[in-house]
Amino acid sequence: xxxxxxxxxxxxxxxxxxxxxxxxxxxxxxxxxxxxxxxxxxxxxxxxxxxxxxxxxxxxxxxxxxxxxxxxxxxxxxxxxxxxxxxxxxxxxxxxxxxxxxxxxxxxxxxxxxxxxxxxxxxxxxxxxxxxxxxxxxxxxxxxxxxxxxxxxxxxxxxxxxxxxxxxxxxxxxxxxxxxxxxxxxxxxxxxxxxxxxxxxxxxxx
DNA sequence: ATCCCGAGGG
DNA sequence: CCCTCTGGAT
Numbered sequence: 001x002x003x004x005x006x007x008x009x010x011x012x013x014x015x016x017x018x019x020x021x022x023x024x025x026x027x028x029x030x031x032x033x034x035x036x037x038x039x040x041x042x043x044x045x046x047x048x049x050x051x052x053x054x055x056x057x058x059x060x061x062x063x064x065x066x067x068x069x070x071x072x073x074x075x076x077x078x079x080x081x082x083x084x085x086x087x088x089x090x091x092x093x094x095x096x097x098x099x100x101x102x103x104x105x106x107x108x109x110x111x112x113x114x115x116x117x118x119x120x121x122x123x124x125x126x127x128x129x130x131x132x133x134x135x136x137x138x139x140x141x142x143x144x145x146x147x148x149x150x151x152x153x154x155x156x157x158x159x160x161x162x163x164x165x166x167x168x169x170x171x172x173x174x175x176x177x178x179x180x181x182x183x184x185x186x187x188x189x190x191x192x193x194x195x196x197x198x199x200x201x202x203x204x205x206x
Numbered sequence: 207a208t209c210c211c212g213a214g215g216g
Numbered sequence: 217c218c219c220t221c222t223g224g225a226t
Contacts, residue, residue, distance in 0.1 A: 038212045041224070078222035082213080116213045135211055154212095182211065188226075 003200060004164050007145055010196045011176040014184075018175035020126070022046075027102040027127075028094075029053055032062070032087055034122050035114040040077045048073055059100055063091035086114030104129065117155070130170045134158045137181025138174055144185060144203045 024030035056062035070084035109120040121133035142148040148157040
């Protein structure tokens with residue numbers, strides 16, 4: 001068995017059915033939730049989305065929300081001024097140029113304020129389109145498992161993973177790596193004792 | 207005290 | 217490329 005196949009099978013054993021903790025009822029709620037999750041925990045996002053979508057159920061309503069009112073709801077997330085401004089502008093663009101829908105093109109998504117490459121990939125991935133969303137977890141895990149080099153940019157990590165992994169596995173594997181990096185292969189004190197991926201890992205050589 | 211589940215701007 | 221925005225986690 002090759003190195004990549006071994007790693008994939010170990011990840012499968014750890015996380016049989018990886019799922020995002022973000023629950024959404026619509027494309028709109030999905031997009032906004034993912035924008036809000038930048039530099040925030042899912043728990044924090046889930047704490048504010050109830051009130052947020054109750055007060056502003058649609059892109060139209062949210063685009064007209066008073067800035068101060070939005071900030072008040074988003075405050076527990078951190079970066080709340082930017083996030084309030086961004087989701088307002090994003091909602092305006094959704095109405096004005098996408099007929100109130102969430103676009104499914106990479107470039108259209110990345111043109112939305114608050115949506116960079118990682119966020120766009122998470123959204124596309126949730127739409128069933130094969131993408132690899134590289135956050136700090138995926139980047140760190142990839143580097144430790146020698147699927148990328150330590151100095152690689154997130155974009156380079158994404159390219160290397162797309163090249164190394166079968167397309168049918170992209171979505172599943174990046175979800176698994178996010179979970180693995182968050183809970184076990186942490187940046188600070190990784191739980192290396194008994195880790196099934198130890199044979200392929202170069203921590204802490206780097 | 208320090209790092210971090212990003213993105214935008216200079 | 218490097219800085220900033222913020223609360224939360226450790």
